[in-house]
Amino acid sequence: MAETITLEVTRYDPERDARPALQNYDVPFRKDWVVLDALNYVKDRLDGSLSYRWSCRMGICGSCGMMVNGEPKLTCATFLSVYAPGPIRVEPLQYFPLIRDLVIDMTDFLAKLRKVVPWIVREDGREPEGEYLQTPEQLDLYKQFSMCINCMLCYAACPVYGLDPLFTGPAAIALAQRYNLDNRDQGASERMDILAQHDGIWGCTFVGECTKVCPKHVDPAGAIQQYKVNTAVQAFKNLLLPWGAK
């Protein structure tokens, strides 16, 4: 008889349930299976009504983020064997409104991403005639922050976001810093006006869990602290040299 492991999966039907509840499923335990494989088994063989997001299965698309035993994880990169003999609790990413089962509402996150102007801004506003050339050293300055896949695990690890949903949050600020450090960009002062607000970088209390859960080693906590340092230096410059600090 094949060995099995129990998944405790959040179920929520907005038309029927007042609040989410856990439902158990016994799935085959295979050493090469990740949690997403087990969810797909449930969907294909046990309960076709289970809803969850996934796409690439290789840690690129960032859509299969869930809470696994209370930790934000990409389910495509989280092996069942780590949690053997189980049970394994699979819940939606915390702090986000829940649409159905394991599907969270990411509208707020997408709005925050747009807010930080995450694209190259040029002061003259003109299209370049050719490519903007960049050296490997210039690329190295921001490359780490450009690896974000928008999986939102950092938001699910951030108690500041949980307690104050107005907080811009780790991934969006890291992305802003990614463009600030890009030598082709000229939009840093525009972003600073947005992120120097209370719900921007100063909302962060440096819990640091966002960096620990990031599957791409982006270090959002570092990006936010570096942004704070830059903003403080700029403020002092403006105070001491009001006629031409910029």
Place this chain on the structure above:
Amino acid sequence: MSGRYHPRVSTWWWLHRWGHLRFILRELTSVAVAAWVVITLWQLCALDSGPAAYAEFQARLRTPWLLALNLVSFVFVLFHAVTWFNLAPAAMVVRVGGKRVPAALIAASNYAAWAAASAFVAWFLLRG
């Protein structure tokens, strides 16, 4: 938005993960730092008021409850310093020859500066 379940954050959210509990403890250490500052201000006032007042201050410091408070404050300040130095590399980006200095080296330089400052203070206080 209708049809969405909005989860509430528990008052005890900081007990669920060691990282969160460590963060709360680090924030709490500020109370110990404040207590230390109050005692130092008290010490300065006593020093300013003359030898008798300073002798009384020193006698008060030897009372069990102040010794206990200082011991707890010392442990908390130590915890604050260690957690802060461990976090410092995230905020300090130092580049040498175009390469970022490794985090361990940044933290080590902070610890070295701390040790040097402590050694100087110890020498200053304990010299014959």
